[in-house]
Amino acid sequence: MNRLFSAEIIRNESVDDRHFILELSPGAAVADTLVGQFFMLKPGESIDPLLLRPFSLMGFTVPGATHPNGTLSFLIRAAGKGTNILKRLPVGTCLTVLGPLGQGFPPIEEGERLIVVAGGIGIASVLGLVKVYQDVPLFYGVRTKGHLLLSPGMLNAISAEIHIASDDGSIGTKGNILELLEAYVFQLRKSFGGNIKIYACGPHAMLRAMAEMSLDAETYISLETPMACGLGTCLGCAVKTAGGIQMVCKDGPVFNIKDITWDEA
Amino acid sequence: MNLSVDIGGLRLKNPVVTASGTFGYGVEYAEFLDLNQIGAITVKGLSPRPSKGNPPGRIWETPCGMLNSIGLQNIGIETFIREKLPELRKYDTKIIANFYGDTIEEYVEAAEALSAADGVHALEMNISCPNKQAGWIAFGVDPVLTEKVVAATRMATRLPLIVKLSPNVTSIADMAKAAVDGGADALSVINTITGMAIDIETRRPRLSNIVGGLSGPAIRPIAVRMVFQAARAVKVPIIGMGGIMTGADAVEFILAGASAVAVGTANFVNPAAPADVLGGIKQYMDRHSMDDINTMIAGVIC
DSSP states (O other): OOSEEEEEEEEEEESSSSEEEEEEEESSOOOOOOBTBEEEEOOSSSSSSOSOEEEEOOEEEOOOSSOTTOEEEEEEEOOSHHHHHHHHOOTTOEEEEEEEESBOOOOOOTTOEEEEEEEGGGHHHHHHHHHHSTTOOEEEEESSGGGOSSOHHHHHHHOSOEEEEETTSSSSEESOHHHHHHHHHHHHHHHOOSOEEEEEEOOHHHHHHHHHSOOSSEEEEEOOOOOSSSSSSSOOSEEEETTEEEETTTTOBEEEGGGBOOOOO | OBOOEEETTEEESSSEEEOTTSSTTSGGGTTTSOGGGSSEEEEEEEOSSOBOOOOSOOEEEETTEEEEOOOOOBOOHHHIIIIIHHHHTTSSSEEEEEEOOSSHHHHHHHHHHHHTSTTOOEEEEEOOOTTSOHHHHHHHHOHHHHHHHHHHHHTTOOSOEEEEOOSOSSOHHHHHHHHHHHTOSEEEEOOOEEEOOEETTTTEESSTTSOEEEESGGGHHHHHHHHHHHHHHOSSOEEEESSOOSHHHHHHHHHHTOSEEEEOTHHHHOTTHHHHHHHHHHHHHHHTTOOBGGGTTTOOOO
16 A cells, blocks of 8 residues: 555635635545644645645545545644645646644543543544544533634534633633633543543644643543654654654654653743 | 765765665665665764754754754764664675764774674764854864864774765855865765745744754755865765755766765655665766766766
């Protein structure tokens, strides 16, 4: 299964003025991908920007008559040069794709309970978990209602238990999503003696705050860093861990939150 | 078509090699291209003892290029020989071990250890990493020290010794002469160019090391110029490198005076880049009815 392949854009749809969903039809079979693994996309054929961009896989469809190798979809924030080019590429454009790459979220074992936590664009990395595992509660924090990247209707369609918090209270509970999470875990712990797992992705500040909370749960997070090769050879996407320097692209992007060394900010 | 070239006693089946630090320890790329097709694999810079490199904030993309300050993170020579070299020996290609030391004694120690290993065909001596402290950088920018460290290392190995030069100098010709006077069999030209980028919102440097090495197509004209000047200054073969993405780019270096070319940052953009560059060189030779790559070397008309 070749991890370097070409894929055709079959959908490039704005979610709001900054975010868009890119759906690709790969030209070759794609290796099985765990939620949390990522792909690197080349924004056009130019040497500026030079490097491929890493994006977690948000969703996929299985091979069918129209798309013999299935489809891959990504939720992307237009943040810089590369993502702004991707945002403008028309349907029908072929992109160079590398992946799947990295380590995904560990599979949930029988008898374990999963809670999914997302902050902002972090929803892209963890949404697949809510689809793979049935009846999983999703905690989703945004700044304001307009920043909700998936409509409440769409969210309700994939999970029966959605908890939303916004900084300004314009949707869901006013305040920090982590407060809701903390209360939820506290309540769950009263009735459930087994292993609780929290899988999360969101802004650095949110993940760091999670690391400082004493949640009675095994927590895995997906990290984001600038990246060049995606294969663990350039050694650029370093992260400090209890076991020394590790590479986000190869050892991660999913890490046990306990292993991450958070620098003094 | 003859593609074989000689690099100071190292016979390559074709002139395309990988640049140190951009191809891991080689085997990581076996799924993307046939490693037997490459002239030589230059492995990530090795030191006598493992090195953990610089803290995060190690890379930053810039127009047509990237800055890096990895800081020579590596597994150490002993682990390389024990764990990586047996895998590399399975391929029909030459292995160039890039190495460095913090002192002249460590350069000698590294060269001796690598020369004793089965499966290392040549040594590439890094005296030009921009991410080391000021005292170390002198090895690559002070011609007197360059000659001294190369001469000491020369005594420690019978393998072809390639010295990788720093572009962060006033006269690349003088540095090339100093390395050859010290006993270099060949030169690699160039290493990365020292650069810097700043986040204007936080006013902090993009790299934890503050400065880093610039690579990629952004530096290519500088690299071509330095290969041209070095080739005119010395008689030893040169491996040209600096932003080679395609066969056409490689041909430019060969015409400037390189006997071989190294593909570096391109590996991050296209993991099959060395094979694509080789294909492009062959197409050029076909188009110009050349049957021997050696006739192209230093063929620029000026």
